[in-house]
Amino acid sequence: MKKKFLALSLAAALGVSLLSGCTQDTAPSPSPSASTPAEPSPSQTVSETYTYADTVAWDGRYDVVIVGFGGAGSMAAMAAADEGARVLLVEKAPEGHEGGNTRYCGQLFANGNGNYEDTLAYYKALAGDHEIPKAMLELYAREIANLADTISDKLGLNKEEFMAWNGIPVIGSMSPEYPEFPGSDSITLTSTHAGISDGYLWQAMRKQVTDRADKIDVWFESPAVSLVQDPASKTILGVTVERGGEKLNVRADNGVVLTLGGFENNPEMLADYLGLTDSRAIGTLYNTGDGIDMVLDVGADLWHMEAYEGIGDFSGSVVKVPEGERGTTMFGSSFTQGGSIFIAGDGNRYLREDELTRHGHIKLGDAWMNARRPLRSFVICDETQFNAFTMPENAVNVQSASSIADLAALIDVDADTLVKTVENYNSYAKAGYDPQFGRSAESMAPITGGTYYAVELTAAMLNTQGGARRNENAEVLDRSGNPIPHLYSAGEFGGITAFQYQGGGNIAECVIFGQIAGKNAAEVKNDTLPAYTAAEKVTSNIVHTPGVTTDLAASEAPDVTLGENEYLGVSHNGMGGDLYVKVTMDGDKISTVEIVQHAETDGISDPARDQIPGAIVEANSTEVDNVSGATITSKAIKEAVEDALSQVK
Template sequence: AALRKAIIDNTVEYPEFEGSEHHDILSVSLGFFDGALWKMLRQNVVDRSDKIDVWFSSPARHLIQDPATKTVIGVQIERDHVLRNIKANNGVVMATGGFENNPEMLEDYLGASKLVPLGTLYNKGDGIKMATEVGASLWHMNNYESLGMLHGLAFTVPTGKRGKLILGDWKAIYDGSVFLAGDDGTRYYPEDMTNRHGHVYSHGYWKVPQNNHHPHIIFDKKQYEKFADKETSIYPQAQDMIIEANTLEELAKKIGAVPEKLQEQVAEFNFFATEGKDYAFHRNPETMQAFDAEGPYYALSVSQTVLNTQGGPRRNARAEILSNDGTPIPHLYGAGELGGISAGRYQAGENIAECLIFGKIAGLNAARVKEEVFEHTAEEPDAVSSASQTEKKVNLGSDLDVKETYMVGANQYLGRSNAGVGNEVVVRITVDDDKKLKDIEILKQSETGIGAQAIESMPKEMISKNTYEVDSISGASATSRALKEAVKDAMNKI
């Protein structure tokens, strides 16, 4: 009960809103970031594999629309490098996510030159393109969510890579001789202010700050020691990312800032710290300490994050996608963050909730047998969706029907675990004649980010110590647990 109350209290992001006292949570596990909800939903699909076809690596390319009635009658997909027209007798549900990884859309709709994704790397706005092709109206295209340090930042990563989500009270980034500098080297944000999924308070409203292309955390030698303190550091790896310079002018040149502006900003910050009042951004003066008069000085490159976007095709309460004149596009439905209901702000858990709620509404309405029958002259379909009653022209099968077979040789054993964030982890171990670990092969896994690093590094330590009981990788506890369980399962068969 205490844990439940604590979670609720910490996830009510807008307690000032009417009705916030009714905020509640439902959880399928007591863990965090463990993929428990995904695993439960996936298992329900697997349990109904006789009724549901699942096609991996089969991206939708276009919706198929009757030219006369504007009814959506199917989807064109690409499977095994062949375009296939899939007929849908009763409806199509679009749940293709947002456009977090489409630079052109980020620039056009969010005015953001650079955002680091925290979630999937594959949401590129395909659903938005397909919906507009059939005349869908768009909404909430300028709203998105961030998460992470300060106002929603992560340490900079190469283009196309996922950022590391860092949560927790890390005082080194806001308490002391440290501030956040924008592209030109000047402050633009009160560093001790908390964010609400990337939205910060601004003159009576909560909004995501204007995106900077290459912001940096600026600090001096005193603050450097705080970043180097392994006992208080939330992310010790940041130590390897620190940029050092002997002077502020040199530091500005290294980070692409304007030297004069960075020097003036440090002088102004020192004045505020001495005066005991932040006249520019009203940061708590107790968290401000003047910079050292002489170098070295330091910087950490950070980037604005994007957890997910909200924009997409407009939908009504029946999950029907609407056309530009406000009427439903027949047989087309939407769910999830593709056209999410958040117009300007976001409440924690909202996208998951609307994914489940609108997913059910859309699914029920799409599966309902329609009274009207539309004749069309479009190209004949290659297949028909599972909900249809007509015979398939081409049997595309289901990827859930594919049985995975793994070979084992002498002194080799298979192990499995479903404890990770992704799908099943399967390993094959090889032992020597003394039954000691000689090799660990990862045959199947879908862990990403820091989890993928754990998959790569932990087997080496297991082999050297001849045990699955090794230290978990920080930030990848679920993946570490899955790998250890799989190796344990294999070793128990020796």
């Protein structure tokens, strides 16, 4: 019968008995099968007495357990598997939504182009007066300096196709993002092909996991809820995972790696740590800060909890959408030009509308800081500017009126104040000089016309950086600065960024520390757990072992009834894995193409799913252009259609 492991306080109350020294067997043994009884780990064996691990009813057992199937988790799983470890990768999101922010990001990485000294100087300047351990910063800079080679080698990508985005509109402003800093001449924002925001890099990372399916099991919709820790040695023994409505204790013989992202979807944590009471995530909706509580319970220290990144125009804003839905990034929008202004809930302007932000940071003296935001904010614009903007379909508060005073009433803003604000701005636009905020003359035009619009905005939340403090070995540290045995982290969960952020830095961190964490977690530890008598030894029924339970097996073909001249085709190379289509032929012509099953990313793959099938039918060929921003899905649809056509007699 399963028994809950004791909390630390209860263990202390009962009294932990540290008996005589325990012997250990350092010879590795194969991972247990489903029928193997619970035995002590080869690196944690005792001779006559039992340990705390023997008082836990284990349901599963692996060498390494990784929490979070995103960029860092993928790299950690790959590295651990390549060291010979049998890995369990658990993910909170359902299949098709895994990937964390790596799935949704621009697919670009920070690149030092081989120059370590420049890269180190640049990242020191980014940190400002925030302390980052010397060994960690040097390692980070050394790896970023050679990251193009690492990504090419580890992910099997052609370095000749990599593209630096210097000087290219919008993205080029991040390549480098701080050109005034020392070493910036060597820093670029680089993509792995001539495209961005299309899932290309994430798909390459995910493929490294699927290619190692014989060594890596994956559980979707299986959030980790707590860590299992030996109360005396503080060693992390495993993870409690919630799966199918049941809590399962999974033993990790060599290590646990936390790559479960930040807390950008946790309103309480956003308010407590950032003072931010309203925002919308533009990446994953599954980063809810679960790891924060988990590591606090095992005595870990936290760092960089105040650091976060926004994105886009207006100090990092998005059009307000319902809670729990992703925001749409605003880059180079019409609202930064012409007849439009940005106001707070009191009807006054409060920032320069055309200022180019740096990941949501605006210039404050000699530094770039996250903007202080009012409780409510709106774009006020005329019809010309409104029509030039593509409004999200799920925008929650878009108002129009024939006068500014009437518009003020619709958004609950003082009419006299808003009328005066617009009048003042119009006078600045006509004069070509903005004495309030210094907006450029070429960006201003009077707000005029018969219809006026208000669009409510909120903060665009790209990601948080805070989490468990770690060192250069990716070891999680306790509050005294000591590593917590067998616990590692990587990625945005305790990211290295403490102050100013260079675009592509989080992807770099996923690659760098993901590999370090996975490799170190896989190492067989020559440590010994102390004997334990404060609770009874139990017999475990270990069911979940390597190769027995996984959700990553090739998806089953959909149950589709095929009529005459109808064919089912599949591509295994979608951004989310298998993509199936049904193709109907009319003689030698393609009559219809229907996507019948996929695990692509909503919001990114939509244009390809909407356009490519029709384009194939019109061309009667798969030789059609990919949809920009949805390259992976475009190629997968065409590949699936080709598979279907190969079956035509």
